[in-house]
Amino acid sequence: MIALDDLDRAILRALAADASQNAGALGRRLNLSQPACWRRVKRLEDAGIIAGKRLDLDRAALGFGVSVFLGIKLATRGRVSLEDFERAARAIPEVQVIQHVLGQFDYRMRVTARDISDFERVLRRRVMTLPGVGHVEANVVLSEDRRLGPLG
Amino acid sequence: MPIDDTDRRILRHMLADPTLPNADLAQLAGVTAATCWRRIEKMRSDGVIEGVRAKINWRALGWEVEVSLRFVLDKTNPRAFDEFLEAARAVPEVIEIQTFLGQTDARLNVIARDMAHYQTIYRTQILTLPHIQETDALMLIGWVKDTSELPL
Numbered sequence: 001m002i003a004l005d006d007l008d009r010a011i012l013r014a015l016a017a018d019a020s021q022n023a024g025a026l027g028r029r030l031n032l033s034q035p036a037c038w039r040r041v042k043r044l045e046d047a048g049i050i051a052g053k054r055l056d057l058d059r060a061a062l063g064f065g066v067s068v069f070l071g072i073k074l075a076t077r078g079r080v081s082l083e084d085f086e087r088a089a090r091a092i093p094e095v096q097v098i099q100h101v102l103g104q105f106d107y108r109m110r111v112t113a114r115d116i117s118d119f120e121r122v123l124r125r126r127v128m129t130l131p132g133v134g135h136v137e138a139n140v141v142l143s144e145d146r147r148l149g150p151l152g
Numbered sequence: 153m154p155i156d157d158t159d160r161r162i163l164r165h166m167l168a169d170p171t172l173p174n175a176d177l178a179q180l181a182g183v184t185a186a187t188c189w190r191r192i193e194k195m196r197s198d199g200v201i202e203g204v205r206a207k208i209n210w211r212a213l214g215w216e217v218e219v220s221l222r223f224v225l226d227k228t229n230p231r232a233f234d235e236f237l238e239a240a241r242a243v244p245e246v247i248e249i250q251t252f253l254g255q256t257d258a259r260l261n262v263i264a265r266d267m268a269h270y271q272t273i274y275r276t277q278i279l280t281l282p283h284i285q286e287t288d289a290l291m292l293i294g295w296v297k298d299t300s301e302l303p304l
Contacts, residue, residue, distance in 0.1 A: 001214050015206035051209035053170040054300050056202040057163065062155065064302055069252065086296045093303040098296035101220065104288055108220060112302060139254030149247040149263060
């Protein structure tokens with residue numbers, strides 16, 4: 001694990017807000033030369049701290065008006081193959097996020113759909129038919145806020 | 153403002169790899185580089201593309217524990233949501249906040265350096281949030297899928 005200084009943290013904050021800026025533009029904002037800034041970004045990438053980029057879209061404007069979080073409990077623990085469940089769940093195009101969790105549920109999922117009836121279709125035809133699926137709880141996202149976390 | 157099939161094709165490739173240079177993106181989408189650039193600029197100014205952001209890997213920064221905390225709030229108080237959210241935003245270890253329509257009212261994604269650190273955060277900063285009626289926790293074991301791709 002590498003140690004970060006204030007400048008590294010400032011770079012992470014800036015790129016978490018806008019990763020489309022190049023090392024020159026970012027360096028100017030932080031009073032760093034282009035090569036010095038590039039070297040620091042490269043070091044953060046090589047250490048795996050910057051783990052790629054994410055494109056944020058206005059999903060509603062693209063016709064995807066509904067996001068739903070699912071908590072899934074498998075039916076028969078031990079007898080179900082987690083691999084089979086995970087392989088089938090990963091292949092659902094409407095599912096963006098799957099996490100294996102410990103607690104009241106076995107998996108968490110994030111599903112994006114066009115509207116509530118489209119979500120119902122995904123839930124009935126794709127999710128409820130997954131191998132080993134038991135209890136499913138659905139919560140429709142009303143608002144969402146991503147935070148800078150300990151960097152902020 | 154409405155987007156067409158060319159825009160969708162460009163977005164599909166951008167979602168799959170947000171780091172693609174314009175020339176490669178244009179080639180994949182079957183348009184000229186100038187058209188591709190113009191379309192992207194238009195979608196940016198229209199707000200369809202909200203931004204490109206760096207993904208931060210908290211584990212690589214030494215934040216080993218990630219917990220999804222779900223809350224039922226005391227909705228007899230009309231200010232419950234606002235006051236809960238305001239207080240949650242002030243906790244630096246909270247990296248995501250969602251509100252829902254469903255059995256769960258709100259969810260916080262909390263990170264910690266280790267279990268002892270998590271216990272401290274949970275007792276001093278989470279359980280002290282206002283208007284909590286019930287809460288339960290799902291601890292992240294592993295990621296099965298994490299994409300922003302949409303079935304465009």
